[in-house]
Amino acid sequence: MSEILPPATISDELPTFHDQAQSDATMVALWIDKSESKHTRRNYQRQADAFLAHLLIKGRSVRSARIVDVQAFMAGLAHLAPATRATTAGAIKSLLSFAQEVGYSPFNVGKAIKAPSVKTVLAERIMSEADAMLLVAAGKASPRNYALITLIYGAGLRISEPCGLRWRDLVARGDAGQVTVYGKGGKTRVVLLSANTWKALQAIRPLKTAEINDLPVFLSRKGKGQGHLDPSQVHRIVKAAAADAGLSVNISTHWLRHAHASHSLDRGAPIHLVQSTMGHASVATTGRYLHARPADSSSMYLAI
Template sequence: MSTALVPIAEPVATLPPAQADDDTQMVRLWLARSASPNTRRNYEREARRFLAHVGKPLGQVRIGDLQDYVAGRDGSSATVALAASALKSLFTFAQEVGFLRFNIGAAVKVPPIKNTLAERIMSEADALLMIRQEPDMRNRVLLTVLYGGGLRISEVCGLRWRDLSARDEAGQATIFGKGGKTRAVLLSAATWKVLVALRGEAGPDAPVFLSRKGGALDPSAAHRVVKAAVTRAGLPAEVSAHWLRHAHASHSLDRGAPIHLVQATLGHASVATTGRYLHARPSESSARFLGV
């Protein structure tokens, strides 16, 4: 009887199960991570553009391909930075779930962005003109809340009457905002007054801003309301709902509101984000001390 030892097989390293079968499924999983519909749209558009440009699967893309694409991406500095950020996010996620072996996005730097915030802050008179010239009551209240509350358009469209409560002569709105964060925003007496006048017999679960079909007003429809108000007031065509949010931050700081209070109202994650408004519209400059 043979006493030869039977060799023991070396353990074979097992790879994590594939989380996606192809690039299309991988991109879909990646996009599902974002809670913001706007971010998903922008990232999906950039991913499609990139894959069409390189003409090869994600697994065959090399660092040079990615670097060349970002370097040659046309558009403003913000557009190029968005492209770099989106693709870095895609390749990082693809490696994290085991779809790709390496994260080539780690070698790409996001280019700096020119700060154009000052160009997107309207005057207080222009913001009020948009509101006062709006003939429709619902739309006028919508514009008032965008400016007076400093809310994002998605936050305004998502409001239900149960999210609003009276506070003395004014009121409070509970906002489910960006990144799934909830914050409470105190509204001025003037803003609260026009909001209450809009309610009528609506129940607590009814949307504050109704569409023509009776459901919640869609953000795209709200954008059209804002654009119509912009045209009516004779303002530049690029003015959008977010300009009213910028105006809220800038005008409240100009009037002496503490920066941490503006940060809390707008739902900024960092006071540094709110501080951009101070840099965009400085109240003093050494240039004013010169004779030229």
């Protein structure tokens, strides 16, 4: 009779990770590979490199790191903005937690580290509906740029999301349409588009419709003009449109995403619907826009 083995548990898998992580560098690589976002992986690698360099000076590794080592590392970032320090603290805490979870480190010394508090500045980055319309209109000199800015605002996209779109991702729905977006964390969502947004996109659709499904919606003008726009190009397009419209120099592409959430909520869109459209993992994230632009306040009830 064959032996009946007990079901595998998470702890049974830990030696596999431990065997793979023979050094700080390989353990960091395993940690970074958990993230599906290229942007996050780049940031994690940069922050981990700085932390490992700090430990090396102290003659330590992630395995032998002490609380005072992590505290000293964070103290060395005192000259940076609170948001930057908070992001770095979160990354290092995640790294040290992962190291213990996979059996690489005996203790998680990151538990004792508290990330600095960060002032919420979301309200400062939400433009008025009138300014959003000015920004969209400023792109009309270029059909491609107009369609791009209209889509980012109209669908609440992140800066990277329009870059990967192909014509197969756009589907007509009566007089309007929908777009399938491959977003943050490798998650896909489908967003309905208004008739005006759909019209702007159809204006840049190639006249030769045969075999265009795999062509980028937003073509770069670099080289032979057959590749996708990249996020840096999108950033420059939005910045240029903001300058042409006479708007704040601080406006970025993400401000259009903020505007989408805030303006749709102001117009009565249900919060769960805005959450779905934006691709937020939690409705609490979407709720930040309600707090940033409250519809009422107790101060309005005072005699002053």
